[in-house]
Amino acid sequence: MEHGASTNTGLWVLVFNVISFITVLGILGKFGWPAIVKALKDREEHIRKDLAAAEKARLDADSNRRDLEKKMADLEQRTAELVAQAKARGEELQSGILKEAQAQASAILEQSRQQLDKERARLLQEVRGQIGELTVLATERILRHSADPRVHRQYVEELLQEIERSPAAQGKRG
Secondary structure (H helix, E strand, O other): OHHHHHHHHHHHHHHHHHHHHHHHHHHHHHHHHHHHHHHHHHHHHHHHHHHHHHHHHHHHHHHHHHHHHHHHHHHHHHHHHHHHHHHHHHHHHHHHHHHHHHHHHHHHHHHHHHHHHHHHHHHHHHHHHHHHHHHHHHHHHHHHHOOOHHHHHHHHHHHHHHHHHOHHHHHHHO
């Protein structure tokens, strides 16, 4: 019977263990399982939110990258426009300076021509004065010497030669 009693005891232990397991399982099912399920669902929701936030951040980053690329392209275009405008303005300034320099050179040339014309007129006036003086001197000589036509011609030729040798006549030819 010992063997029977030990089988009885083993059976009672088995039944007790099964009842204990079912009781623990019932208690866990009633109190622990909903907490575990809730924790798992909370964890799942938290992971979903993190994934959604990561996706939103990625989309925002892509959008910001596209915006920055567009702004960079706009800045490059604006820079190119500004460089072109500056180049055109520089060319305009260069052209204006060149025109002004040409105008100044023309004005200086015109002023020089006018000064030369004045100097020429002054020299001609001076030559005329000298010719007039020489004519008076020649006339005086002719009248003093004789009224002979040969002598007259000789004095006129001498007068013409003196006029040609004079510095005023030399300046006019040169």
